[in-house]
Amino acid sequence: MKINITSKPSSTTINKTGGWRTYRPKTDLDKCIGCGACAAVCPENAVVMKEINGKQKPFTDFNFCKGCGVCAEECPVKAITMELEKK
Ligand code: SF4
Ligand code: SF4
Structure with a gap:
């Protein structure tokens, strides 16, 4: 059985955590001002x-x-909304 846990620093780049998601972010690129806060x-x-x-x-x-x-x-301009993940 494969278990996704964060076992050591930077291991989240190995363990794909997308399967944990209940909500997914949806970004309105027209509204986005490109500040980079979400990435940071x-x-x-x-x-x-x-x-x-x-x-x-x-x-x-x-x-x-x-x-x-x-x-x-x-996000300073509320360009990202969280939507229920469709499974
Ligand atoms: S900060 Fe946004 S993009 Fe990053 S894991 Fe959370 S919901 Fe996903
Ligand atoms: S935080 Fe908002 S405005 Fe800034 S880059 Fe991300 S989506 Fe765009």
């Missing part, structure tokens, strides 16, 4: 900023996003 606070480092048409935008790796909602809480 994500405890799983699941958010990376990429340049799109000269502007920084966040992209979420759902293999690692555990749906904690910290990004949505910290």
Whole structure:
């Protein structure tokens, strides 16, 4: 049986925590101002900023996003909403 736990520093990059999710963040990229706060606070480092048409935008790796909602809480323009995960 495979158990996903954080057993040592940085092991969350090995253990895919996406299966823990009940809610998933949905980002409105039009509303996003590209501040990078969501990427900075994500405890799983699941958010990376990429340049799109000269502007920084966040992209979420759902293999690692555990749906904690910290990004949505910290977004200064409320561009992220948490939606119930469809299983
Ligand atoms: S919901 Fe949590 S784990 Fe997922 S991207 Fe936001 S801060 Fe990261
Ligand atoms: S915190 Fe909000 S405004 Fe800032 S990059 Fe993330 S989604 Fe965009």
